[in-house]
Amino acid sequence: MHQPPPRVGLFVDWLMDPYQTAVLAGARAAAEEWGASLIAFPGGILGSPHRNGAQRNHLFDVAGREQLDAVVVLGGTLGNHLGVEALAELCAQFRGKPVVSIAVEVPGCSLVRVNNGAGMREALEHLIRQHSRRRVAFIRGPRANAEAEARFSAYREALEGAGLPLDEALVAPGAFQRSCGRDAVRHWLDERRIPVGELDAIVGAADLMVLGALDELTERGVRVPEDVALVGFDDIDQARFTTPPLSTVRQPLFEQGREAVRMALLQINGEQSTGSQREPERLELPTRFVGRRSCGCFSREPAEGSFPPISSRLSLNAQLVARRQILRAELARASRGSFTGAGAGWEDRLLNALAEELDGRSGAFVDAYYRVLQAVMVAGGDLSVCHPVIGALRRQLLALVGDDAVTLRRVEHLLHELRVMTSEILERHQAMQRIQAEARARELSQVSARLVAALEFDRLTASIREELPRLGIGSCLVVRYVDAEHVEPVAGYLPGGEEVPRSRYPAKEIVPRAIFDEAAAVQLTLIPLSFDGHPFGYVVFELGQLDGHVYESLGEIIGAALRSAGLTAILARTTGSSHPLAAREAAGTPTT
Structure with a gap:
């Protein structure tokens, strides 16, 4: 009997973040290479109010151990609020199966991470020695994030190694968000009233925060790098294309996703062949400083070694x-x-x-x-x-x-x-x-307008079938929670445009076996649906070449359109749904 392709679940925060979408791209490449299925669960930061994390966490409950052969967890984001203990609790649900954590060490799990300290020290030493920057400020990441703490420790060590004092007034909190960089600059210049002339450089634990600092400095007329040098960490795409280009520590994001999925699949194969669970593995990837204009360098890719000339007598x-x-x-x-x-x-x-x-x-x-x-x-x-x-x-x-x-x-x-x-x-x-991005933006805007304008449920389901294929989405499934044990598709279409059958199936199946061919490898992402803070269901999108933010945006639009079409009240009346919001609307209780 033909063995179905292995299914790997990828647990991330959301798909709006270039760090996470780069990891997803690597994971997808490995799954495709190995002929495996990959299902992304962007279920929010564990227990966090930020970005509605706690409201999205229900997606991780959907990812039942029965339907996944291995799990890859992006620990560098999911544990930013509650720490490694919450990550360990999440991973424990899959005990006995291969679980790989990216960035954060979780007991009992395999690990793929980067050498955070070496890259950050290299960047600081470059600023201090090559550009004579002595007053170097730092934007921290979440204190619960081990990677952020390692980068901050490297900052302190680099200062100490250069004989420079650590000035706590030059250290600002952060949460890996662009707005944190703006807040840090305002904190230093406005609240602490530090003159720009006494702020030689700003280093951040993530590119996004440093790009936010660049935004704020530029608006204030502070020149980068002439007045203040900037250095980030990650080397996301925006780092190369901002003005000036951002000097940064490059961590191999794509490779982390690829290696984590590869490690999980190797463990699946090893367990199937030996019948016993393999010991957790560890892989550490290097980081490298990349000097660009924001620190005072002109673009300089790191040299990869040089070799003495061979005898000129040889051709x-x-x-x-x-x-x-x-x-x-x-x-x-x-x-x-x-x-x-x-x-x-x-x-x-x-x-x-x-x-x-x-x-x-x-x-x-x-x-x-x-x-x-x-x-x-x-x-x-x-x-x-x-x-x-x-x-x-x-x-x-x-x-x-x-x-x-x-x-x-x-x-x-x-x-x-x-x-x-x-x-x-x-x-x-x-x-x-640029032309394609503008065309996609127009297309998404038009699709969004048509979905939101569908004020009747039947019209909405027809619009989903008609409009989403225009964006290149091969299949879509809108699923509602019926009870703790069952879910039901309410809209969508299958590969080829066929309408989704409206029949309940066990929640633990994630997607119904009758809909997706188990013998074929698929790449999917689930996007959570909620009304007034209450989880209602999720949307399953077949992953294609679209940016992650498109799937997130469509999830929000479909959720809003469902509410506009009165779906919750309809379902409460016709199915007796016990969902709290549906019950309130069916009873005529106003919602906000």
């Missing part, structure tokens, strides 16, 4: 063969996993084409590079790493060329062609992204 082609393994590793490292869309062996294809070019086949190298870029772009890879890839190749080739002036000019000419091509493709790609 460059012979040297390429001798150093092939090193060259391949340097290219792969510089790409940061973003060139996977080019297929396995893209490094060798480039190096082979370079060898052909040096043997006289003009255009071979540039043509091969163009094909790699096209494949990466089609796959949705991060093209911003193209210049670091070229930089890594240049460092290695210059070391091989040595003092051969003729070969040096030839290599520099080839690399210049790559830079020009990359800049042109990036410009077109960014313009196309």
Whole structure:
């Protein structure tokens, strides 16, 4: 009998956050590679009033252990309010199954994390030594977050190592939100009345907070980096494209999601083959400082080592063969996993084409590079790493060329062609992204308007079937809670546009087996529904190429449209639903 693909649950806070959506992207890539199903549960920060966390936590109850073969928990966000004890309690529900925590160590669970301290110390030492910044302020993260505390400890250690005192007046609280950066600047400049001239630099435990500080400083006319230098942590996409570009500590977000799911799937396979539970595993990934304009540097990707020239008596082609393994590793490292869309062996294809070019086949190298870029772009890879890839190749080739002036000019000419091509493709790609983003925004606005305008329930269900496919959502299921044991689809459509059957099914199934083919791997996300703070159900979206905020926004819109269509009162009258809000509306009790 054919074994159905394993199901991995990914527990996150929400999908509006670039940190969490980057981790989700890595998790999706690993699930696709392994032929596994992935279901995301953005159920809010455990017990937190922030972002309605406590109202979203019911999604974690939906994720029954019977239907998941393994769980990956983004501990770096979910435990920010109640701490590791709450995370341990959540993970204990899946005892006996592979559970992997990202960022935070949970007893009995496997762990994927980054070296927070090394990257933060490198950033602080760079500010102090290279830019002579002595009065360095710090925006902390949540005190219940182990990663935030590790970054703060590294800040204190770096000051101590440089012989600088720790001034508590320069330390501000934070919660990994952009608004925290604004609040920190106001706290220092307005409440403590610290002159800008006595604030050399601001370092934050997360990019979002530092970007908020940049917003506030810019509005006040404070120049960055001339007056105040800024450094963040994470290297989210916005860090590269803000003005000025943000210096930051890069942590491999995509890789954390990918490695956590890979670890969970390996454990599933190991347990199935041996019949016994595997011991928890640990993986620590490196962090690196990336200097950009906000600290006073011009864009500087971290150097990946250099090697002494090989004897000039060898031809460059012979040297390429001798150093092939090193060259391949340097290219792969510089790409940061973003060139996977080019297929396995893209490094060798480039190096082979370079060898052909040096043997006289003009255009071979540039043509091969163009094909790699096209494949990466089609796959949705991060093209911003193209210049670091070229930089890594240049460092290695210059070391091989040595003092051969003729070969040096030839290599520099080839690399210049790559830079020009990359800049042109990036410009077109960014313009196309803007056009597509504007089109998606218009489409989402139109879809939202039509959903909210559907004042009758039948019209709303028809609108969901008609409008959501326009956004590229392959299937959608709107589910209400019937009682503690059962749920029921009330709207939606299946792959291919077929209407969802209205029949109850056990809540522990998450999605009904009769609807989704168990033999096929799927990628889904659940978005919680609630009215007046009471959980009502959830929406199941098939994950596609849309940004996470689209699914979150659609969940809010569908929830509002359901209420406008009077669904809660209808259900209370026709099914005897015991849901508190439905019961109040059915009795005619006004709600706000």
